[in-house]
Amino acid sequence: APARAQDRPVVTFWHAMSGPLGEEVKKVCDAFNAAQSAVTVAPVFKGTYGETMTAAIAAFRAGQAPHLVQVFEVGTGSMLGAGPAVRQVWQLAQETGIAFDPAAYMPAVRSYYSLPDGSMAAMPFNSSTPVMWLNADLFERAGLDPAAPPATWQEVAAAADALKTKASAKVAMTTAWPTWVMMENFGALHDLPYATKANGFEGLDAELVFNAPPYVAQIQRLLDMAKAGTFTYGGRGAAGDQIFPVGETGLSFNSSAVRAAFSRDAKFRFAAALLPYDPSVRASPNNSIIGGASLWTMTAPRRTPAEYKAVADFLKFISQPDSDARWSKATGYVPVTLAGAGLSLAQGYYARTPGADIAIRQLNRGAVTENSKGLRLGRLPEIRTIIEEEFEAALQGRQGAQAALDSAVARGNKVLREFEKSMRG
Ligand SMILES: O=P(O)(O)OC[C@H](O)CO
Numbered sequence: 001a002p003a004r005a006q007d008r009p010v011v012t013f014w015h016a017m018s019g020p021l022g023e024e025v026k027k028v029c030d031a032f033n034a035a036q037s038a039v040t041v042a043p044v045f046k047g048t049y050g051e052t053m054t055a056a057i058a059a060f061r062a063g064q065a066p067h068l069v070q071v072f073e074v075g076t077g078s079m080l081g082a083g084p085a086v087r088q089v090w091q092l093a094q095e096t097g098i099a100f101d102p103a104a105y106m107p108a109v110r111s112y113y114s115l116p117d118g119s120m121a122a123m124p125f126n127s128s129t130p131v132m133w134l135n136a137d138l139f140e141r142a143g144l145d146p147a148a149p150p151a152t153w154q155e156v157a158a159a160a161d162a163l164k165t166k167a168s169a170k171v172a173m174t175t176a177w178p179t180w181v182m183m184e185n186f187g188a189l190h191d192l193p194y195a196t197k198a199n200g201f202e203g204l205d206a207e208l209v210f211n212a213p214p215y216v217a218q219i220q221r222l223l224d225m226a227k228a229g230t231f232t233y234g235g236r237g238a239a240g241d242q243i244f245p246v247g248e249t250g251l252s253f254n255s256s257a258v259r260a261a262f263s264r265d266a267k268f269r270f271a272a273a274l275l276p277y278d279p280s281v282r283a284s285p286n287n288s289i290i291g292g293a294s295l296w297t298m299t300a301p302r303r304t305p306a307e308y309k310a311v312a313d314f315l316k317f318i319s320q321p322d323s324d325a326r327w328s329k330a331t332g333y334v335p336v337t338l339a340g341a342g343l344s345l346a347q348g349y350y351a352r353t354p355g356a357d358i359a360i361r362q363l364n365r366g367a368v369t370e371n372s373k374g375l376r377l378g379r380l381p382e383i384r385t386i387i388e389e390e391f392e393a394a395l396q397g398r399q400g401a402q403a404a405l406d407s408a409v410a411r412g413n414k415v416l417r418e419f420e421k422s423m424r425g
Contacts, residue, residue, distance in 0.1 A: 008040045011310050012066040015043055016052040016293065017126075020260040024330045032317045039310040041068075048237060049075070049293060050381055056298060060085045065298035067311050070125065072293045073112055074180075074380040077200065079296050080121055081378055081423050087297040087308065089315070090119035095305070098312040104319065108287065108363050109336045112374040113294045116201070122294035123315045124336035126327075128255040129288045129359045130181045132156075132276065133262065135169075136269035138250045142167035149273035153221060156251065156276045160230035163250030170248035172230040176240030178391060179384040180291055181253045181275075183210055186218050188372035189277050189285040195416075198370040200377040204420045208383070208412045211405035214281045219391065219401040226395055233395055236388045244270075255291055256359035259332025272355040274362050286366035289374045292333055325349075334359050378419030383412040 017025045022045055029041045046052040049072035056069040060082075071079055079086060093100050102110055105124050113122040136146035142162040150156045160172040175181050187194045192214055197206035225231035234240025234252075244252035245265035253275070262270060277285035295318075297311050317323060324340025327333065329349055335341040341360070344350065350357040366372070377383065390404040390411075399407070 006040075008038065009307065009310070011039050011041045011068065011307065011314060013041055013043045013068040013070075013295075013314075014046045014052055014056055014066040015070040016046060016049045016072070017070070018045065020264055021126075021257065021331055024260070024327060027330075028318060028323065028327055031323065032314055035317065036313065038313075041310075041314050050237070053078075053381070056296075057082070057085070060298060060300070063301045065300045067298060067303075067307060068295050068314070069298055070293045071122065071296050072381070073127075073291055074375065074377075074384060076113060076122065076294070077376050077378040077380055078419075080115075080376075081419070085298060086121075087299055088115075088119070088121040089123055089297070090115075090121070092297050092308060092312050092315075096309045096312040098309070098316055100316070100319070104337050104339065106334070106336055106338060106341065106363075108290055108368070108373070109334075112290055122296050123319070125295045125318060126257065126292040126331070126333040127290045127294075127336050128257040128292040128333050129290055129363050130177065130185055130253055130275060131256050131358050131362065132273045133244055133252045133254055133258070134271055134273060135244070135247065135250050136271055138163055138167045138169050138248075138268075142169070142250065146269075146271055149271070150276055151274070153218075153276045153278045157221065157225060157230070160225060160251060161228070164230050167250065169250040171232040171243060171250070171252075173225065173251040174232045174234040174240055174243050174249055175253040176234060176238055176243075176255070176258075177253075177291070178233075178236070178240075179387045182218060182222065183215060183387060184375060185275060185288045186215065188287065188289045189275060189366075190214060190282040191286050191369050191371045192281075193371050194375055195377055199373070199375045201370070201373070204378070204423055206377060206416065208377075208409045208416065210387075211402070211409045214278070216401045216405055217281075218278070219394065219405060222391075223394055223401055233392070236385065255332070256334065257292065257332040259356070260330065272358045274358060274365070284366060286372045287364060287368055288362045289372060290334075290363065329353075329356075332356075332359070334363065377416060378423070379415050382415050383408075386411045386415070 139146040163169040164172040195206040197203040200206040321339035321343045325343040328335040390408040394404040
């Protein structure tokens with residue numbers, strides 16, 4: 001007879017998913033727990049992505065790391081440097097005999113979490129990309145057509161102006177994740193290097209170069225719009241996610257995975273649209289890069305082969321097309337496997353759900369270059385915070401756009417050199 005749920009060994013899974021996303025994580029775990037009787041996977045919410053990652057590293061040092069931790073994409077460089085704290089996916093496969101085929105995963109997702117030889121280090125789970133969300137009611141009030149969203153930054157600025165003057169939108173435009181959207185993805189779309197060495201993929205000695213003129217012009221545009229009252233700063237990290245659903249915001253930049261929370265909270269018609277680009281920088285935009293997070297297997301003293309096997313079983317489970325498709329449809333994250341995407345398509349999901357394909361279309365726009373395949377930089381979460389600090393100082397009128405990015409590059413490079421030194425022992 002199967003062991004009673006409460007008697008089974010527990011696999012602890014620390015995650016950073018709140019609200020409806022947290023409920024969906026629980027459903028994924030419940031489904032796995034119902035499908036087998038050897039172990040129970042127990043999800044534990046540990047706060048923001050940053051807090052979750054910090055907690056996991058501290059727990060490792062205390063010999064009490066969870067079996068699995070969800071780490072945002074920008075934590076990848078640091079986790080790859082975490083040595084014995086983690087069991088990379090390829091190692092886990094070798095030790096447990098449970099194989100994972102890298103070719104089963106979406107290339108844009110897999111490459112972010114793989115070593116140069118193609119072996120997977122972390123397990124793809126929740127991959128997103130930033131998109132533009134628009135309030136269709138406010139758009140119409142401003143005389144704009146929500147079915148023809150602004151495609152360029154020039155059109156966005158004009159739309160924000162109309163939203164403020166004609167629709168009296170309290171917030172014409174805002175953003176969550178200022179660095180992810182306005183810097184990292186701006187670089188990818190316009191094929192601009194963010195750092196040397198193929199954005200860090202080709203060496204720990206990479207240096208930041210995001211103070212080049214097109215980035216400065218983008219920050220200047222936001223400063224100008226803030227001054228004109230058409231851009232409202234929404235705070236660091238995910239803070240800006242709270243603003244749009246209230247209903248007084250015309251345009252907002254957020255993860256594709258706010259779909260779940262927006263659908264629950266927004267009492268107005270809204271739509272997702274492709275990220276705008278600046279045709280004076282590049283005639284047509286390239287793909288955006290993924291965000292979200294992946295799952296890392298962690299180590300702890302006295303952890304048994306059976307426990308690692310259970311972890312591998314769970315990772316295998318979430319990679320099955322039905323689990324992947326279900327999770328993606330419920331959240332707004334993109335399917336991470338090709339079969340999961342194929343299943344959603346075959347089920348008619350994209351035909352039925354307008355805008356749900358925007359993230360996938362955007363990840364496949366243009367041609368992937370070394371400037372659009374992602375970032376591989378140690379301590380990147382700290383560099384994001386530095387950029388946000390410098391941007392805030394510019395918004396307060398304490399420095400210009402060029403000075404803000406020059407300072408962020410200089411401070412960020414110091415962080416990279418410290419990381420490089422720690423890696424080279
Ligand atoms: O809100 P998420 O999960 O799509 O993640 C957004 C950012 O990529 C986190 O680094």
